[in-house]
Amino acid sequence: QKVLNAMEEPSDNRQKKVVAVVGGGLVGALNACFFAKRGLDVEVFESREDIRQAKVVKGRSINLALSHRGRQALKHVGMEEKIVSQGIPMHARMIHSLNGKQSPIPYGKKSQYILSVDRANLNKQLLTEAETYPNAKLNFDHKLQDWSAEKGLMTFVRSDGTKEHIQADLIVGCDGAFSAIRKQFLRRSRFNYSQTYIPHGYMELTMPPINGEFAMKPNYLHIWPRNTFMMIALPNLDKTFTCTLFMPFDEFEKITTGDQVIEFFQKCFPDSIPLIGADALREDYFRLPAQAMVSVKCSPYHIGDKCVLMGDAAHAVVPFYGQGMNAGFEDCIVFDEIMEQFNEDLAAVLAEYSRVRVPDDHAIADLAMYNYVEMRAHVNSKWFLFRKHVDNILHFVMPKTIIPLYTMVTFTRTRYHKAVERWQWQDKVINRGLLFSAAGAALGGVFLLIKNPPDVNKLSIPAEKMWSRLAALRSP
Numbered sequence: 102q103k104v105l106n107a108m109e110e111p112s113d114n115r116q117k118k119v120v121a122v123v124g125g126g127l128v129g130a131l132n133a134c135f136f137a138k139r140g141l142d143v144e145v146f147e148s149r150e151d152i153r154q155a156k157v158v159k160g161r162s163i164n165l166a167l168s169h170r171g172r173q174a175l176k177h178v179g180m181e182e183k184i185v186s187q188g189i190p191m192h193a194r195m196i197h198s199l200n201g202k203q204s205p206i207p208y209g210k211k212s213q214y215i216l217s218v219d220r221a222n223l224n225k226q227l228l229t230e231a232e233t234y235p236n237a238k239l240n241f242d243h244k245l246q247d248w249s250a251e252k253g254l255m256t257f258v259r260s261d262g263t264k265e266h267i268q269a270d271l272i273v274g275c276d277g278a279f280s281a282i283r284k285q286f287l288r289r290s291r292f293n294y295s296q297t298y299i300p301h302g303y304m305e306l307t308m309p310p311i312n313g314e315f316a317m318k319p320n321y322l323h324i325w326p327r328n329t330f331m332m333i334a335l336p337n338l339d340k341t342f343t344c345t346l347f348m349p350f351d352e353f354e355k356i357t358t359g360d361q362v363i364e365f366f367q368k369c370f371p372d373s374i375p376l377i378g379a380d381a382l383r384e385d386y387f388r389l390p391a392q393a394m395v396s397v398k399c400s401p402y403h404i405g406d407k408c409v410l411m412g413d414a415a416h417a418v419v420p421f422y423g424q425g426m427n428a429g430f431e432d433c434i435v436f437d438e439i440m441e442q443f444n445e446d447l448a449a450v451l452a453e454y455s456r457v458r459v460p461d462d463h464a465i466a467d468l469a470m471y472n473y474v475e476m477r478a479h480v481n482s483k484w485f486l487f488r489k490h491v492d493n494i495l496h497f498v499m500p501k502t503i504i505p506l507y508t509m510v511t512f513t514r515t516r517y518h519k520a521v522e523r524w525q526w527q528d529k530v531i532n533r534g535l536l537f538s539a540a541g542a543a544l545g546g547v548f549l550l551i552k553n554p555p556d557v558n559k560l561s562i563p564a565e566k567m568w569s570r571l572a573a574l575r576s577p
């Protein structure tokens with residue numbers, strides 16, 4: 102059994118803590134940098150081999166949308182500029198109508214954008230950054246098999262079947278949506294847990310460059326919203342786009358031949374066929390089955406002063422807000438802030454972390470579900486587009502009073518649950534305002550008509566025609 106010992110004596114009178122981070126994915130690797138920067142000794146245990154040496158990197162999605170929360174966390178460990186310089190800014194949604202028309206909907210002000218970044222590259226750079234700290238060590242091919250919350254003792258199994266037993270002061274579970282660390286929480290009393298698989302799946306398809314250039318405008322997140330399902334595309338540095346088709350599993354399963362794939366794309370995304378390529382479509386559609394999406398909510402995130410969950414291990418969310426990683430990165434900042442506030446007293450820090458973070462992570466889980474409906478359906482509605490304009494104008498006039506939800510979530514560090522509360526309040530106020538304005542305008546019109554009744558004979562539209570037009574407006 103290996104007991105992780107502090108690599109050197111602490112310079113102050115605090116007991117030097119040794120931290121084991123389980124999972125060297127995006128959040129685990131970043132968290133290792135946070136702990137190491139704080140001066141703690143940290144070891145990462147990752148089940149996969151070192152992805153920096155691997156020939157093929159298996160993973161969920163090729164690219165990710167990075168926004169303010171994630172950037173702030175990267176900034177804390179001095180990596181923001183490096184990562185941002187390798188990202189592609191996306192300033193707006195680009196809506197593809199059935200007839201091929203493209204219309205942009207900006208994400209915020211001119212200077213506000215989200216960034217498309219390469220997942221594997223980000224993970225590799227975070228691991229390399231963690232390794233630059235002398236007090237951080239990375240262990241690959243270490244899959245957590247079991248652990249004890251009471252003893253802080255973990256058992257790892259390696260690909261050759263050998264086992265390693267390791268003890269640490271603090272265990273940080275960053276082992277993703279299907280966390281092995283979280284399994285032990287499930288056995289404990291007063292641990293709340295829910296897991297929901299949505300009935301939709303997703304499939305990734307590649308849109309290659311055309312004559313060495315992007316096949317579509319690169320600085321947008323492209324959306325083909327078809328009300329009950331959608332396709333999106335994010336740009337990559339190699340001038341390809343990664344298209345992701347989100348659709349009910351039933352619909353994926355109805356398509357069983359290459360010809361049916363083309364028929365389906367012809368009907369729903371005709372403008373994308375020449376860009377992806379009909380032959381590629383026929384093949385790529387069947388390369389992998391559609392993947393499932395799960396939303397996991399749990400609380401609390403800690404056990405005593407021994408263990409804490411972060412990232413997808415604590416809160417796997419459906420991907421539709423592009424906030425899963427950003428929220429996980431923000432977890433690292435919040436934990437670090439609380440460590441500072443409570444002078445690294447782990448019992449106090451862990452309890453406070455759960456108290457502060459659970460409502461926010463649960464809020465982003467709900468918002469992520471909502472954003473799927475916004476992206477696939479609401480963007481097609483004239484009322485939604487009108488409201489977006491109204492919100493933007495009000496935000497311009499009263500920047501501190503009215504802040505669009507998307508701006509709060511994506512371009513600020515407003516706590517997610519506060520953003521939801523504020524959104525609901527703003528929505529009520531704006532809708533009432535619009536209703537009163539419409540009623541006021543109508544009343545004003547009636548008043549003017551009564552004061553100056555028009556000469557019916559001089560109306561440019563004959564009265565009967567006007568009535569029939571009004572009747573047509575009312576019928577569905």
Ligand SMILES: Cc1cc2nc3c(=O)[nH]c(=O)nc-3n(C[C@H](O)[C@H](O)[C@H](O)COP(=O)(O)OP(=O)(O)OC[C@H]3O[C@@H](n4cnc5c(N)ncnc54)[C@H](O)[C@@H]3O)c2cc1C
Binds near residue numbers: 125148165279428
């Ligand atoms: C299709 C899709 C698109 C997405 N797009 C976005 C986006 O645009 N923006 C965004 O912010 N988020 C996005 N996300 C979410 C994002 O991928 C996750 O939130 C993020 O990867 C979470 O990081 P993590 O480190 O917590 O988990 P992971 O990245 O899953 O890392 C977990 C690590 O733990 C390791 N591990 C697992 N089990 C063990 C074990 N037993 N022992 C040791 N190690 C173990 C795994 O090998 C892995 O390396 C998307 C997700 C999906 C599925």
Ligand SMILES: NC(=O)C1=CN([C@@H]2O[C@H](COP(=O)(O)OP(=O)(O)OC[C@H]3O[C@@H](n4cnc5c(N)ncnc54)[C@H](OP(=O)(O)O)[C@@H]3O)[C@@H](O)[C@H]2O)C=CC1
Binds near residue numbers: 162395396
């Ligand atoms: N919110 C969501 O809907 C989902 C999000 N994700 C996130 O996407 C990112 C990248 O994922 P990626 O690296 O590709 O991870 P994978 O989906 O490939 O899974 C990583 C490991 O988790 C285990 N696993 C996978 N599926 C299941 C399952 N259904 N039940 C139990 N265990 C499972 C497997 O471990 P073993 O070797 O033991 O089989 C697998 O090796 C991560 O953030 C992940 O957390 C992943 C899936 C869904």
Ligand SMILES: Nc1ccccc1C(=O)C[C@H](N)C(=O)O
Binds near residue numbers: 166194420422472
């Ligand atoms: N990265 C993603 C992956 C899957 C689905 C959506 C996204 C988004 O980023 C959506 C974006 N935030 C939007 O609201 O337009």
